[in-house]
Amino acid sequence: MLKIKSLVKRYGAGDPVLKDLNLEIEGDQVVSVIGSSGAGKSTLLRCINRLVEPTSGTITLNGTDFTALGKRDLRIARRRVGMVFQSFNLVDRLTVMENVQSGRLGYISTWAALTRRYPKEDIRRAFELMERVGIAHYADKRADELSGGERQRVGVIRALMQQPEILLADEPTASLDPKTSEQIMVLLRDLASELKLPVIINIHNVHEAKEFSDRIVGMRYGRIIFDDLPGALTDEAMHDIYAGIPHADRQVEGKAA
Amino acid sequence: MTGARDHWRKQPFISSPVVRYGLYAAVVAYIAVTVMTLPIDWQRAAQGLERAGRIFGGAFPPSFQRSGLLIDGFLESLKIALLATVGGVFLSIPIAFMAARNIAPLPIYYLGRAIIVVARSFHPVIVAIIFVKAVGFGPFAGILTLIVYSIGFVAKLLAERIEEIDPGPVEAMKAAGASFLTTLIYAVFPQIMQRQIGLGIYQLDSNLRASAVVGIVGAGGIGATLANAFGRYDYDFALAITMVIVGVILISEAVSGAIRKRIA
Amino acid sequence: MEQLALQEWSRYTPQQRFQRYAWFALATLVVAWALASVNIVWAWVWDAPNQMGDLFGRMVPPDPANLDQILSALLETVNLATIATALAVVLALPVAYIAAQNTTPNAVTLWIGRFILVSSRSVNTIIWALLFVAIFGPGVVAGIVAIMFRSIGFLGKLLGEAIEEIDPRPVEALQACGASHFKVVLYAIVPQVMPTFFAVSILRWDINLRESTVLGLVGAGGIGVILQGAIDTFNWQEVSTVLIAIIVLVVTGEVVSSYLRRRIL
Numbered sequence: 001m002l003k004i005k006s007l008v009k010r011y012g013a014g015d016p017v018l019k020d021l022n023l024e025i026e027g028d029q030v031v032s033v034i035g036s037s038g039a040g041k042s043t044l045l046r047c048i049n050r051l052v053e054p055t056s057g058t059i060t061l062n063g064t065d066f067t068a069l070g071k072r073d074l075r076i077a078r079r080r081v082g083m084v085f086q087s088f089n090l091v092d093r094l095t096v097m098e099n100v101q102s103g104r105l106g107y108i109s110t111w112a113a114l115t116r117r118y119p120k121e122d123i124r125r126a127f128e129l130m131e132r133v134g135i136a137h138y139a140d141k142r143a144d145e146l147s148g149g150e151r152q153r154v155g156v157i158r159a160l161m162q163q164p165e166i167l168l169a170d171e172p173t174a175s176l177d178p179k180t181s182e183q184i185m186v187l188l189r190d191l192a193s194e195l196k197l198p199v200i201i202n203i204h205n206v207h208e209a210k211e212f213s214d215r216i217v218g219m220r221y222g223r224i225i226f227d228d229l230p231g232a233l234t235d236e237a238m239h240d241i242y243a244g245i246p247h248a249d250r251q252v253e254g255k256a257a
Numbered sequence: 258m259t260g261a262r263d264h265w266r267k268q269p270f271i272s273s274p275v276v277r278y279g280l281y282a283a284v285v286a287y288i289a290v291t292v293m294t295l296p297i298d299w300q301r302a303a304q305g306l307e308r309a310g311r312i313f314g315g316a317f318p319p320s321f322q323r324s325g326l327l328i329d330g331f332l333e334s335l336k337i338a339l340l341a342t343v344g345g346v347f348l349s350i351p352i353a354f355m356a357a358r359n360i361a362p363l364p365i366y367y368l369g370r371a372i373i374v375v376a377r378s379f380h381p382v383i384v385a386i387i388f389v390k391a392v393g394f395g396p397f398a399g400i401l402t403l404i405v406y407s408i409g410f411v412a413k414l415l416a417e418r419i420e421e422i423d424p425g426p427v428e429a430m431k432a433a434g435a436s437f438l439t440t441l442i443y444a445v446f447p448q449i450m451q452r453q454i455g456l457g458i459y460q461l462d463s464n465l466r467a468s469a470v471v472g473i474v475g476a477g478g479i480g481a482t483l484a485n486a487f488g489r490y491d492y493d494f495a496l497a498i499t500m501v502i503v504g505v506i507l508i509s510e511a512v513s514g515a516i517r518k519r520i521a
Numbered sequence: 522m523e524q525l526a527l528q529e530w531s532r533y534t535p536q537q538r539f540q541r542y543a544w545f546a547l548a549t550l551v552v553a554w555a556l557a558s559v560n561i562v563w564a565w566v567w568d569a570p571n572q573m574g575d576l577f578g579r580m581v582p583p584d585p586a587n588l589d590q591i592l593s594a595l596l597e598t599v600n601l602a603t604i605a606t607a608l609a610v611v612l613a614l615p616v617a618y619i620a621a622q623n624t625t626p627n628a629v630t631l632w633i634g635r636f637i638l639v640s641s642r643s644v645n646t647i648i649w650a651l652l653f654v655a656i657f658g659p660g661v662v663a664g665i666v667a668i669m670f671r672s673i674g675f676l677g678k679l680l681g682e683a684i685e686e687i688d689p690r691p692v693e694a695l696q697a698c699g700a701s702h703f704k705v706v707l708y709a710i711v712p713q714v715m716p717t718f719f720a721v722s723i724l725r726w727d728i729n730l731r732e733s734t735v736l737g738l739v740g741a742g743g744i745g746v747i748l749q750g751a752i753d754t755f756n757w758q759e760v761s762t763v764l765i766a767i768i769v770l771v772v773t774g775e776v777v778s779s780y781l782r783r784r785i786l
Contacts, residue, residue, distance in 0.1 A: 051697055075699045076699060078699035083694065085693075085694060089690040090694075091708060091709055091712050092691075092713075093712040093716075098708070102694075102698060105695060158694070159698075
């Protein structure tokens, strides 16, 4: 279970990007986070595994308070959080297998990483997952030879190789064409239920969000203003989420801009 | 696809194992043989540390007492660099035309290329030694050396630029019945002038660096001052000179970079 | 030169034209100053073509009597350049790492790295060689160390820039996987700098080949020793043989290095 309590993130001296945010995610739900650009979706996701350092508040994953961890413990804890990125963030010049295995870097020895002699069970798991998503025959290809959809599959497998307890996906389909984008969403949903894995997806495409998720969280200017089943996302709710600056925040936002 | 595989190895860069291990073995053998056969005098090298201590001890603190000598040396280096740049950039123009395939007839093209290859192959210090022997010690040998050095670089790039020029204006001029020289002046020069000035400024910077070096073998400038200081074991003065050379080179690099940025 | 461009009447505004004239006048003035004050005996200048012709006359035909010695010195030169480049490449890696803004541990190491790069780059190989000949005595060791010292700055600067230009996104991804700092470097940074690493090393090897031909002139080993010997004994026919050998060496080096660069990249 992921529990976010009173999360605040402020860059420099400006207005906070996340304002006292609370969120709980249980079981193997697929949760979509929607909101206009600058609402703080990406910052929220990156605060969970502390790629972005939260200013205050706590983030607890299955009993571990991430915000209290030291550098070394954080590294160990990060293995438990898989992440998928908008631009895939693969290492272009490495093979697909090396990219996939880099999800295991937190576990294997430096020597194994250096010589590319990965443990047998890791290789077996990698082939299983790659076959599951149809990219096993690319194992020896370089990552930059693949198409966008295939690259994102590599990205997803890399995250799953960590055997995470939760999967974070930051606009995983924003760089893909509509058809591939839908395939990736299907994949994320199916893998979540197969692996009993909660998934948080930042997404711009509201249509996809409604179709593929169990729950939708709407953010506006650093606050959660909607949190319900996809069916409850009415036009009015949509309007609120994507409308202009809420009255209470207008003054400060004006100053920040 | 087969079921779950549990074996994977990164495909090696060279697929044939014979060639691969052969190459590894060759590299190891090469290093071993060269290191063994290099005439290294280990005893002498070991003594070097002690000597290094003495040199550095003698070098600190750097001595600027004879700053008059230092300034004179530098001014001479600057003059050498300036005159060599002007001479080199001008001489590069005809040589570059000779070495441009689209302008010069084949025999002249080969001659032009040969001049450039020779000018580029010889390190300025070698050229300087020859000139010192031919025309005597002093800045004149330095200027000649750096002219050759400039030609090697400027003429090569300029020839490449000339080979890339837009043939349109050239044809237009020829069609208008212009002579070869007129064609060059009106159709080709305007296309290469900008580049030539940029190259000249770059070359001035390079020449200033090189002039510090060619002086060591007697071709005038600050290098001669430095070599003298070294020869007389005036390590504190040598350090002062080196520091000033480094400073001037950094400044000259920054200035030439700034000017080229403005021109481009 | 300027006038040619100025004949196109619409090209510059009057102010621009004035600026151009001013620069041109300034440049002329500086050159005139240099020409007037440089310490040259003009009589020698007018005699120079004669002298050059005379010297050239004494150089032909090249004398191959010492060819075997020259060839072995040539081989020594290649070895010197290669070993020194290899050592410099290894030493340049950590320097590049601390001189790149995105990998350096802290501000102090950044400045140390930059200081190493600047001091190595600003001092010419020959000056380094002078210093190391004074330390180690005449010989190949001084040459190797001199080439190495100069190359570290060159390699370190270009590699450091390559590190600064990497795509940071894979780095973020691997950090998110919980990879240690060293593994992130190994998987996300090393593959990205690899092409530059090879290209720059080969380029430097080519340059070092050229530079190592002159080390002998200050006593630091290689073909330059023989050249200096021949010059000192006025054996001009041998000098020309050595010069031809150097051209062959440098041109071969250029061909080999451009072949390798095409092959690897």
